Amino acid sequence: MAHKMESIAKKMFKGILVAELMGIFGAYFLFNKMNTSQDFRQTMSKKFPFILEVYYKAIEQSGMYEIRRQDQEKWLNSKN
Numbered sequence: 311m312a313h314k315m316e317s318i319a320k321k322m323f324k325g326i327l328v329a330e331l332m333g334i335f336g337a338y339f340l341f342n343k344m345n346t347s348q349d350f351r352q353t354m355s356k357k358f359p360f361i362l363e364v365y366y367k368a369i370e371q372s373g374m375y376e377i378r379r380q381d382q383e384k385w386l387n388s389k390n
Contacts, residue, residue, distance in 0.1 A: 341365065351381055 343350050344365045354362040366378045 341368075345369075348381060348384060352385060355381075355385075 340361070344354060344362070351362060351365070354365075369377055
C-alpha cells in the first residue's frame with residue numbers, strides 16, 4: 311500500500327513539474343513574441359488586452375516607456 315502511494319506521489323510530482331515548466335516556457339515565448347513583434351502586440355490588444363497591459367507594465371518597470379507610445383501612434387496612423 312505504501313509503495314502504491316509513493317508511486318502516485320511521484321507521478322503527481324512529475325505532472326506538476328511538467329505543467330510548471332510548460333507554463334514558464336509558454337510565458338517566455340509569449341513575452342519574446344510580444345517584445346519582438348509590433349503586429350503581434352496589436353493582435354494581443356484586440357484579443358487579450360489584459361495580457362498586453364501586463365507586458366507594458368513589465369517593460370515600463372525596466373525603464374522602457376516608449377514602446378506603448380510607439381504602438382499607439384502606429385495603430386492610430388494605420389486607422390487614418
